Amino acid sequence: MSDFSPLAWDGDAVIYIDQRELPARVVHRRAATTGEVVEAIATLAVRGAPLLGAFGAYGVALAAADGTSGQALREQALRIRAARPTAVNLMWAVDRMLEAAEAGAGSAALLAQAQAIHRETRETDARMAAFGAELLPAQGAILTHCNTGPLATGGAGTALGAIIAAHRAGKRLHVYVDETRPLLQGARLTTFELRQAGVPATLIVDGAAAATLRDKNVQAVLVGADRIARNGDTANKIGTYGLAVAAAHHGIPFYVVAPRATFDFTLASGDAIPIEERAHDEVRALGGKATAPADMDVYNPAFDVTPGHLLTAIVTEYGVLQPPYLESIATLELRPRLLPRAEEVG
Amino acid sequence: MSDFSPLAWDGDAVIYIDQRELPARVVHRRAATTGEVVEAIATLAVRGAPLLGAFGAYGVALAAADGTSGQALREQALRIRAARPTAVNLMWAVDRMLEAAEAGAGSAALLAQAQAIHRETRETDARMAAFGAELLPAQGAILTHCNTGPLATGGAGTALGAIIAAHRAGKRLHVYVDETRPLLQGARLTTFELRQAGVPATLIVDGAAAATLRDKNVQAVLVGADRIARNGDTANKIGTYGLAVAAAHHGIPFYVVAPRATFDFTLASGDAIPIEERAHDEVRALGGKATAPADMDVYNPAFDVTPGHLLTAIVTEYGVLQPPYLESIATLELRPRLLPRAEEVG
Numbered sequence: 009m010s011d012f013s014p015l016a017w018d019g020d021a022v023i024y025i026d027q028r029e030l031p032a033r034v035v036h037r038r039a040a041t042t043g044e045v046v047e048a049i050a051t052l053a054v055r056g057a058p059l060l061g062a063f064g065a066y067g068v069a070l071a072a073a074d075g076t077s078g079q080a081l082r083e084q085a086l087r088i089r090a091a092r093p094t095a096v097n098l099m100w101a102v103d104r105m106l107e108a109a110e111a112g113a114g115s116a117a118l119l120a121q122a123q124a125i126h127r128e129t130r131e132t133d134a135r136m137a138a139f140g141a142e143l144l145p146a147q148g149a150i151l152t153h154c155n156t157g158p159l160a161t162g163g164a165g166t167a168l169g170a171i172i173a174a175h176r177a178g179k180r181l182h183v184y185v186d187e188t189r190p191l192l193q194g195a196r197l198t199t200f201e202l203r204q205a206g207v208p209a210t211l212i213v214d215g216a217a218a219a220t221l222r223d224k225n226v227q228a229v230l231v232g233a234d235r236i237a238r239n240g241d242t243a244n245k246i247g248t249y250g251l252a253v254a255a256a257h258h259g260i261p262f263y264v265v266a267p268r269a270t271f272d273f274t275l276a277s278g279d280a281i282p283i284e285e286r287a288h289d290e291v292r293a294l295g296g297k298a299t300a301p302a303d304m305d306v307y308n309p310a311f312d313v314t315p316g317h318l319l320t321a322i323v324t325e326y327g328v329l330q331p332p333y334l335e336s337i338a339t340l341e342l343r344p345r346l347l348p349r350a351e352e353v354g
Numbered sequence: 355m356s357d358f359s360p361l362a363w364d365g366d367a368v369i370y371i372d373q374r375e376l377p378a379r380v381v382h383r384r385a386a387t388t389g390e391v392v393e394a395i396a397t398l399a400v401r402g403a404p405l406l407g408a409f410g411a412y413g414v415a416l417a418a419a420d421g422t423s424g425q426a427l428r429e430q431a432l433r434i435r436a437a438r439p440t441a442v443n444l445m446w447a448v449d450r451m452l453e454a455a456e457a458g459a460g461s462a463a464l465l466a467q468a469q470a471i472h473r474e475t476r477e478t479d480a481r482m483a484a485f486g487a488e489l490l491p492a493q494g495a496i497l498t499h500c501n502t503g504p505l506a507t508g509g510a511g512t513a514l515g516a517i518i519a520a521h522r523a524g525k526r527l528h529v530y531v532d533e534t535r536p537l538l539q540g541a542r543l544t545t546f547e548l549r550q551a552g553v554p555a556t557l558i559v560d561g562a563a564a565a566t567l568r569d570k571n572v573q574a575v576l577v578g579a580d581r582i583a584r585n586g587d588t589a590n591k592i593g594t595y596g597l598a599v600a601a602a603h604h605g606i607p608f609y610v611v612a613p614r615a616t617f618d619f620t621l622a623s624g625d626a627i628p629i630e631e632r633a634h635d636e637v638r639a640l641g642g643k644a645t646a647p648a649d650m651d652v653y654n655p656a657f658d659v660t661p662g663h664l665l666t667a668i669v670t671e672y673g674v675l676q677p678p679y680l681e682s683i684a685t686l687e688l689r690p691r692l693l694p695r696a697e698e699v700g
């Protein structure tokens with residue numbers, strides 16, 4: 009694997025970059041059991057909705073490789089599925105693995121399916137990046153939030169994949185990166201990825217986004233997604249909703265870039281998306297240093313829901329979805345998955 | 355002085371709370387020279403537009419007490435005036451001191467004038483708090499940004515003064531506090547002040563503000579100001595503009611609370627307000643720990659300008675200004691200052 013590939017299978021374990029250590033150090037760790045996979049997800053050592061899908065799938069394959077099967081395998085899979093409640097990719101990938109196991113797939117077939125899910129992410133990302141790059145101007149400022157590059161997916165990325173693809177196609181973009189409190193995925197990860205890709209970028213605090221949209225002549229806002237309902241309502245990293253409101257206020261296009269796997273076709277709207285509330289110390293302290301009184305009450309939702317009517321378009325691996333989303337997302341649902349299922353390949 | 359009074363005169367120096375140490379420790383420091391005053395302002399040990407006015411005035415009095423006069427006193431005063439470029443209170447207070455000196459006031463009269471400016475802040479704050487408290491509902495959620503309480507002014511505060519006065523008058527308010535990156539004045543200072551006052555409060559990251567406005571049924575947003583132009587355009591802590599856009603989107607009243615001294619009657623609009631850009635390491639590091647690559651480019655404006663048309667009303671010590679602000683602010687300009695000038699008192 010390249011130094012910066014966030015996920016790889018080494019024969020009997022998953023090797024991942026511990027994203028909590030970035031950008032100071034690139035630390036590779038090894039998850040050889042379901043418990044280690046759950047721990048890495050819950051502590052955000054591995055994060056990013058699409059990457060969680062592939063990582064969770066490897067987690068199920070690891071349990072099967074240990075000889076776990078039947079109801080015990082199902083229980084291990086459900087532990088992984090519950091490690092982050094908002095990201096639908098994780099649930100979708102784990103469910104695909106469980107379906108295969110229940111259809112009789114053995115440990116070799118399950119590993120092949122996890123690898124297929126990982127490969128599917130890379131192919132999906134490449135397609136989204138190409139569609140997204142076309143939407144961007146030949147030059148100008150772009151603003152993005154959180155982390156949506158290779159570290160988030162294990163492929164080219166979603167929103168950042170499109171930005172990097174546009175840069176490689178010769179578009180002269182300058183990217184403003186929200187630092188993305190509380191966990192600073194923008195400051196720690198997106199800056200790192202943009203530098204790897206050679207894209208000019210400037211870091212801002214989240215509170216500076218609205219003024220930056222106005223004062224720096226931003227041409228488009230691109231974000232990823234953790235779950236999208238049938239009407240286009242989109243759960244994404246906390247701060248996305250305010251950014252969408254500000255973009256609409258300035259008439260700036262606001263694009264969500266997300267694969268079909270991020271859509272939850274069972275949900276009519278975003279009202280039913282569960283929003284994970286994370287530990288209060290994520291807000292009360294940073295790097296072990298208190299930033300607020302230790303027992304201060306905190307509201308720390310990891311995500312917010314942006315109503316579909318604030319999205320200019322949604323970029324998927326099947327092309328760009330336009331409003332009305334009830335129609336374009338219904339059409340997306342009819343598309344086949346990119347790759348055959350594991351029971352067909354392994 | 356009470357433990358939590360941010361500013362006091364001890365006979366031959368100014369005693370201030372070093373606000374960089376809060377909330378972990380209440381550390382009092384002593385500024386006995388103009389240089390120490392300038393240093394405390396530039397490093398944000400003392401901050402908050404109204405408090406800077408009184409502190410800057412004491413700085414000029416300290417120079418005069420050292421025997422400095424004439425052109426040398428003017429130069430010392432201009433050093434203080436330049437220590438923060440956006441806060442108009444600082445310029446206004448220093449200019450008042452210089453006018454008095456040029457009119458022949460000696461060091462005793464200048465000290466009396468600095469104390470009068472400090473006392474004027476306390477009286478002004480009490481009036482603003484009373485007017486602002488009346489605007490708030492009998493119960494419900496309020497959202498605020500940055501720090502606008504006693505630590506910011508040396509009196510009751512501006513926006514937070516109104517909230518605390520409403521709480522003391524029996525209104526059952528719950529305050530959501532933006533942490534206010536990069537310097538976390540909300541997390542460090544506002545939480546501390548609300549606790550001192552016994553007001554229920556919850557800390558959020560700045561990116562959570564828009565979702566909180568929507569999902570927590572917020573009834574009003576209150577902020578302070580660093581400079582207000584004749585048309586109501588308001589420079590305030592970075593993040594204020596996005597908050598005003600989000601409040602307008604949700605139909606939530608957005609109030610600025612600021613004394614007459616914060617208005618710059620020479621400016622037709624906010625376009626001419628200089629916006630201080632601060633050090634990049636405020637964004638790239640926190641508490642000595644890197645949060646981004648060390649040489650990452652950063653855009654770190656300390657303030658943004660919110661257009662007057664997004665403000666529901668502006669609360670001053672003379673009452674509540676309503677739109678159109680060109681008219682109501684012109685009326686405010688005709689009001690006398692609350693207290694006589696030093697040449698009249700000293």
